[in-house]
Amino acid sequence: MSTVADYETILTERVGNVLKITLNRPERLNAASIPLADELGAAFYDLGDARAVVITGAGKGFCSGADLAARGEASALQQKGGSHRALQNHYNPLVSQILRAPVPVVTAVNGAAAGVGCSIALAGDFVLAGKSAYFLQAFVNIGLVPDGGSTWLLARAIGRARATRMMMLGEKISAEQAEDWGLIYKAVDDAVLMDEAMALATRLSEGPTVSYATMKANIQTALDGTLPQVLLAEAEGQRIAGASDDAREGGLAFLQKRKAEFKGR
Numbered sequence: 001m002s003t004v005a006d007y008e009t010i011l012t013e014r015v016g017n018v019l020k021i022t023l024n025r026p027e028r029l030n031a032a033s034i035p036l037a038d039e040l041g042a043a044f045y046d047l048g049d050a051r052a053v054v055i056t057g058a059g060k061g062f063c064s065g066a067d068l069a070a071r072g073e074a075s076a077l078q079q080k081g082g083s084h085r086a087l088q089n090h091y092n093p094l095v096s097q098i099l100r101a102p103v104p105v106v107t108a109v110n111g112a113a114a115g116v117g118c119s120i121a122l123a124g125d126f127v128l129a130g131k132s133a134y135f136l137q138a139f140v141n142i143g144l145v146p147d148g149g150s151t152w153l154l155a156r157a158i159g160r161a162r163a164t165r166m167m168m169l170g171e172k173i174s175a176e177q178a179e180d181w182g183l184i185y186k187a188v189d190d191a192v193l194m195d196e197a198m199a200l201a202t203r204l205s206e207g208p209t210v211s212y213a214t215m216k217a218n219i220q221t222a223l224d225g226t227l228p229q230v231l232l233a234e235a236e237g238q239r240i241a242g243a244s245d246d247a248r249e250g251g252l253a254f255l256q257k258r259k260a261e262f263k264g265r
Helices: 034-045 081-098 116-122 150-167 175-181 190-205 209-224 227-242 245-255
Strands: 012-015 018-023 050-056 107-111 112-114 126-130 134-136 186-188
Touching: 018 034, 018 126, 018 190, 034 081, 050 190, 081 116, 107 116, 107 190, 112 116, 116 126, 116 134, 116 150, 126 175, 126 190, 134 175, 150 175, 175 186, 175 245, 186 190, 209 227, 209 245
Parallel strands: 018 050, 050 107, 107 126, 112 134, 126 186
Antiparallel strands: 012 018
């Protein structure tokens, strides 16, 4: 395990081919200040040769949402236009970066995932949550609306009725309920959360990276596009994946009746 880069609000470590990113503001339940959002985005911009990513939070929470105090505002009412600019310039690009990362992303949710913290968690390809964790959209309690892509993520993951329930009633959704709804991949005991997340990320890091990236892009097309668009995307994706070294290795391994050794290219 080795430190990848020096940041003020996050920690980055390489574990084999996995980049582990820890949101590191435990005294604020890892509230997403603008510097944290920018540093997390920078870590995704410079993945190097990492073939999978794990995101988690230090201490007792994953991310309690945007940090208004860190922006020097006394309350949500004072931010108005500033909130819009922060979303457009910092939080929205971050969520897009996670969703479009060229490698699999596993989020290991410990404690609260609220507001934009919920968006960051759900942007992962695989969301694991400790059983004490919960997901919360509490904007309604202060007269605001969910942001950071939450509306898109929730409506597609759990449907209109449940997304409306989360957003309009502002209820905490436990990890086990989130798993039951299909909002997350799996709820696990708190004590094994990181072991499970790292094991999954390690497994993914040993797979065909080009294939994964193409699958991710095609899933996004399927969420927004028509069947003809998806069919075209699949055909183009098959062309790209089929030209990769990993596809050649996979074919040889199949013929030779052995396990494929993918290199991620």
